[in-house]
Amino acid sequence: MDEFTKEMKHRKFTKAIVRIPGMSLVNGLTTASLGEPDYTKALFQHEKYIKALRDCGLEVTILEADEKYPDSCFVEDVALCTSKCTVITNPGAGSRKGETESITPVLRQFFTDIEFIREPATVEAGDIMMVDDLFFIGISERTNMKGAIEVAGILGKYGFTSSIVELKEVLHLKTGVAYLGENNLLACGEFLQKDVFKNFNLIEIPEEESYAANCIRVNDFVMIPAGYPKTSKLIRAAGYKILEVDVSEFRKLDGGLSCLSLRF
Ligand code: GLY
Numbered sequence: 001m002d003e004f005t006k007e008m009k010h011r012k013f014t015k016a017i018v019r020i021p022g023m024s025l026v027n028g029l030t031t032a033s034l035g036e037p038d039y040t041k042a043l044f045q046h047e048k049y050i051k052a053l054r055d056c057g058l059e060v061t062i063l064e065a066d067e068k069y070p071d072s073c074f075v076e077d078v079a080l081c082t083s084k085c086t087v088i089t090n091p092g093a094g095s096r097k098g099e100t101e102s103i104t105p106v107l108r109q110f111f112t113d114i115e116f117i118r119e120p121a122t123v124e125a126g127d128i129m130m131v132d133d134l135f136f137i138g139i140s141e142r143t144n145m146k147g148a149i150e151v152a153g154i155l156g157k158y159g160f161t162s163s164i165v166e167l168k169e170v171l172h173l174k175t176g177v178a179y180l181g182e183n184n185l186l187a188c189g190e191f192l193q194k195d196v197f198k199n200f201n202l203i204e205i206p207e208e209e210s211y212a213a214n215c216i217r218v219n220d221f222v223m224i225p226a227g228y229p230k231t232s233k234l235i236r237a238a239g240y241k242i243l244e245v246d247v248s249e250f251r252k253l254d255g256g257l258s259c260l261s262l263r264f
Contacts, residue, residue, distance in 0.1 A: 010181035011083060011132070013218055016058040017106060017262040021046055021073040022065035028253040029071055029093055031171065035252060042249035046073065049260055052245045056218035058263065063106065069099045073250075074259040077124040077142075077172075078103045080151065081264035082135075084158040085113035087151060092122035092142030110264070115154045123147035126172030126259055131179045133159070136196065138173025139166045163196050174258050178215045180222055184238055186231075188213045203234050214256030216263070223257050 021043060026036050053060050066072045071093070078099045080087040086107045088100050108114060117123045127138035128151065135155055137148040145164075152162035169190045170176045177197070178186040185200035188210045192202065205213040212228035215235065222235050226246040235242055247257055 010217065011130070013056075013058055013263045015061065015110065015264055016053045017061045017063065017075055017103075018046070018050055018053070018260060019063040019073045019075050020065040022067040022070065024067045024070040025073065025253070027070040028255075029095065030253045032252055032254055037249040037252045039249075045246050045249055046260070049245050049247065049257070052223055052243050053218065053261060053263075055243060056221050056223070058218065060261075061106065063102075066099070066102060069096065071096050071253065071255075072099050072102075074126075074253075074255050075103065075262050076259045077126045079107055079262055080123075080125040080128050080135075081107070081111070081262050082130070082155070082158065082160065083264070084160075085115055085154070086111040086264075087115045087117065087123075087125075087154055089123040089125050090117040090119060090121060090147065091124050092140075092144065092147075093124070096124075107262075113158070117147055117150055120144075121147040121150045123151055124172060126174050127167075129174055129177060129179055133161065135160055135162045136173060136177075137162055137164050139164060140170075140172055142172065165191075165194060165196055167191075171254050172259075174214055175254070175256065176210065176213050178213060178217070178258070180215070180217045180235070180238070180240060186213050186215055186235070203238060205234070206230050211251055211256065214258050216258050216261075218263060225251070225257055 124142040127143040129136040177191045188205035209228040212231035215224045221243045222240045223243045226244040
């Protein structure tokens with residue numbers, strides 16, 4: 001599991017976990033004013049998303065829909081999967097806390113070392129960005145300082161380092177920033193001026209395409225949301241092969257490409 005390609009020193013992923021959206025998806029949390037997601041379209045887009053992960057070389061474990069939790073297809077938030085351990089989080093959103101229960105036995109199949117975040121610490125892993133052996137942890141409405149400190153402590157035990165980033169304008173850290181590898185960091189809005197990111201080669205995502213800052217580097221590809229031509233051009237210009245995936249129905253729930261899977 002702990003493989004890095006020599007040429008690019010970027011962690012190679014072999015597996016992903018996704019959860020099929022339930023019909024309750026339409027009741028998911030949102031701050032967007034883009035209307036209710038179309039469930040049939042969301043299912044179709046989710047299938048294409050799984051195909052894209054497979055096209056990147058991943059073996060995908062598909063979990064069945066969990067109607068009790070409208071946001072449960074956003075599996076990324078409930079666990080942090082590193083090359084050495086997994087951390088089951090404690091989502092800051094009250095309606096999402098129970099999602100951790102069903103992901104725990106699934107992750108036990110893949111990880112020997114499993115850690116937990118417990119109240120009053122809250123963490124959603126959408127707030128955690130991996131940059132090789134360094135993890136940026138966002139303090140947001142969902143991840144509190146206690147949670148960030150606990151995650152940093154756990155990561156430290158496994159030889160990783162962490163850096164804390166406060167955010168104000170977006171839901172999760174990875175809503176506005178994405179590490180592509182090779183020191184290239186996609187960023188928009190408040191993240192463009194942060195000192196902690198000043199040593200990266202920043203690729204500035206224009207404000208009108210800010211949703212596309214949530215891209216994911218998966219092995220030889222960068223998956224980007226369909227419909228953001230300026231971002232697509234910028235990423236291609238940086239030398240990456242891209243895979244475009246339409247996630248418009250998940251955007252209506254503040255969800256992005258990274259939120260829809262755990263990759264490790
Ligand atoms: N709808 C995704 C979230 O708010 O967690």
